[in-house]
Amino acid sequence: MREYVHLLVHEEGAALWVTMNRPDQLNALNPVLLEELRSLFSELYLRRDVRVVVLAGAGRAFCAGLDLKERRSGGFSSTGAHLDYQRGISEIVIAMRRCPQPIVALVNGAACGGGFGLALASDVRIGTPSTRMNAAFIRIGLSACDMGVSYFLPRMVGSSIAAEFMLTGRFMDSERARELGLFSRIVEPDxxxxxxRAFVKDMLNATPLGLRLTKEALNCAVDAQGLEAVIAxxxxxxxxxxxxxxxxxxxASFLENRPPNYS
Structure with a gap:
């Protein structure tokens, strides 16, 4: 495991706990944190020892989005260079969906812009009463379509509600998010x-292969051509x-009512 500057990463058995660690900046995404997230999720594709990932933010926020104070300065030499930079950011959510491990996001406080994208790219989201999410991109002179938000959100909540939040940049609180099916639970921060951990425990009751293939099939089913493709x-x-x-x-573990011991 490499050492990180802005990520706290530790393993607990087959679970990898990842915490974005810039609490004084509400875990805003600066160039170093962006690179570290992209690297971590890309490398998980070939790690069979890790079966579940938990993603959180240190302090009082999950992630406040792009760090505008540390954004790239001086412009870009060409449109192509700018596009390469943008794709380096969007590759994070692609890697999150491609990695075979389910990702449980612990979304406390703000999840704005890129933080919203990270939350939506996770498989399970747990919120707190203070959670607030929005497509902040549109409030800073950009399109609201970034980091997969325009892909994930309409598929999760429908086109009209997705348009409501993406065209306005309005905040979505935790209760509304749960009503819309974006959160599995809302619990107190403590x-x-x-x-x-309860989600991790239950997920690890599945066989390693069964867990990986379930995430893979869920990904495919979202865009499948029809029932027969999903059944196949x-x-x-x-x-x-x-x-x-x-x-x-x-x-055997099911019939004997005991925890499984997978090889």
Whole structure:
């Protein structure tokens, strides 16, 4: 595991806990933090020892979006150079969806702009009463379509509600987010980590292969051409899982009412 400047990263068994650590800046995304997030999620693709990822922000915010005080200065030499820089940012959410580990986001406080994108790119989101999210890009002279927000949000809440928040930059509080299905739970900040651990524990009851293939199939089902395409993916997954060495242990642990011991 590499050393990071703005990320706190530690492993607990098969779970990787990742905390954005710029609390005095509300974990705003400066160039170093952007590179570290992109690198971490890209490297997870080939790590089979990590089965679940928990993403959080230190202090009183999840992530306030791009750090405008540390944004790249001096402009770009060309449109192509600017596009390369932009794609370096958007690659983070692509890597988050591509990595086979489910990502549990502990979203406390502000999740704005890029922070909103990070939350939406996660698989499970848990909020607190102080959580506030918005597509802040449109409030700083940009389009609200950034870091996958225009892909994730309409698929999760529908086109009209997505347009409401993206065209205005309005804030969405935790209760509205839960009503819309964006949050699985809303808990007090002092039990947010415990709630994350409960999700990790339940996810680790799945076989390593079953967990990875479930995330993969969910990703594909969102954009599948129809029911038959989804069923084909499901059938493939079930056959692969049933032929995996851990399948018998999964059955045995269920019948014996005990925690599984997967190889």
């Amino acid at each position: 039990v947010l980590e415990d709630e994350g 993916m499901e059938d493939r997954n079930q056959v692969l899982c049933a032929r995996d060495d851990n399948y018998k242990e999964g059955i």
